[in-house]
Amino acid sequence: MRLEDWRDADHAVVARLYERELSRWQNELAWDTSVSWAIVEAGRQRGDVLGWILRDESGQVRGWTYYLLFEGEIQIGALSADRATDVRALLDAVIDSPEASLASSVSCFVYPAAASLLSALRRRRFAVRRSLYLTRPLNTESLPDQRPAPTGVRVRPYRAADMLAAVRLLASAYEGAPGAVCFAPHGRLDEWVRYLRQLIERQPCGRFLADASLVAEDVSSGRLMGTVLTTAVAPGTAHIAQVVVGPQHAGQGVGRTLLTQAFDAAGQAGYNAMTLMVDEENAPARALYGKQGFVERSAFVSARRAGVVRVGYGTAAGRQVAV
Numbered sequence: 001m002r003l004e005d006w007r008d009a010d011h012a013v014v015a016r017l018y019e020r021e022l023s024r025w026q027n028e029l030a031w032d033t034s035v036s037w038a039i040v041e042a043g044r045q046r047g048d049v050l051g052w053i054l055r056d057e058s059g060q061v062r063g064w065t066y067y068l069l070f071e072g073e074i075q076i077g078a079l080s081a082d083r084a085t086d087v088r089a090l091l092d093a094v095i096d097s098p099e100a101s102l103a104s105s106v107s108c109f110v111y112p113a114a115a116s117l118l119s120a121l122r123r124r125r126f127a128v129r130r131s132l133y134l135t136r137p138l139n140t141e142s143l144p145d146q147r148p149a150p151t152g153v154r155v156r157p158y159r160a161a162d163m164l165a166a167v168r169l170l171a172s173a174y175e176g177a178p179g180a181v182c183f184a185p186h187g188r189l190d191e192w193v194r195y196l197r198q199l200i201e202r203q204p205c206g207r208f209l210a211d212a213s214l215v216a217e218d219v220s221s222g223r224l225m226g227t228v229l230t231t232a233v234a235p236g237t238a239h240i241a242q243v244v245v246g247p248q249h250a251g252q253g254v255g256r257t258l259l260t261q262a263f264d265a266a267g268q269a270g271y272n273a274m275t276l277m278v279d280e281e282n283a284p285a286r287a288l289y290g291k292q293g294f295v296e297r298s299a300f301v302s303a304r305r306a307g308v309v310r311v312g313y314g315t316a317a318g319r320q321v322a323v
Contacts, residue, residue: 006051032234076108084116103307113301126303134294158213179279206231212265238266240276
């Protein structure tokens with residue numbers, strides 16, 4: 001077995017890796033990731049996005065991974081291999097890379113949540129969580145009853161001017177929540193700003209659907225109580241990329257109202273399915289989504305661990321790595 005730095009790989013080889021992932025996401029998740037792979041490839045060509053390709057003795061590709069070093073954290077975007085030994089080899093290559101020796105932490109949010117991946121992550125002492133990928137149809141018969149919004153609550157489309165209020169709402173609602181590290185690793189407001197801007201502008205979760213993205217505000221004060229941000233991940237498939245309600249408004253029906261109105265807006269726009277992701281351990285959210293007709297389709301894995309600063313260097317796959 002040998003590792004190849006994917007920045008040195010032939011473009012046609014890497015293109016086949018993208019094509020396989022694109023097909024898998026479309027078939028298993030009804031999610032078109034073509035824009036995402038174009039962004040990754042641009043980063044690979046610049047040298048900003050790092051990665052490894054694992055080959056056997058005959059030169060056949062056995063697996064691959066990509067990652068980047070951002071603000072002191074290694075962020076793994078994919079770990080793709082069929083065999084457990086290959087997954088472990090790729091993960092070890094990332095953790096033992098020169099870039100990882102400069103990082104204070106290592107994280108990933110990848111698909112699918114295979115047993116081999118979970119085992120490899122736990123072996124390297126990652127704290128591992130699963131995010132369930134849920135789906136529901138959006139035909140007229142399946143839409144939930146459109147109960148009126150709670151008294152004193154007004155629902156309207158999300159506007160660019162809502163950014164700062166939405167950031168504060170996210171920071172407040174996710175404070176102390178383990179699952180928040182996927183969005184804002186340290187819970188800082190600047191991290192929430194970056195997350196929200198990327199979600200809306202850079203399409204990591206599909207094309208932003210302004211008409212199906214809503215806010216709930218207090219009629220008397222105009223204060224934001226909750227928001228739902230919706231994207232299109234494929235023709236016919238809309239996705240709840242984020243739904244959040246202020247802690248002081250939990251249990252008042254604000255979240256239900258935002259969801260049902262987003263369903264209606266997406267259905268009116270011609271989408272026939274809605275998807276979302278939820279932390280497996282978030283029981284209240286899972287109960288809400290279950291009442292709204294969502295069922296589990298698949299799962300992602302998120303994981304994080306502290307970095308290890310190493311002294312000295314060795315070599316692996318022809319490049320220096322920390323040891």
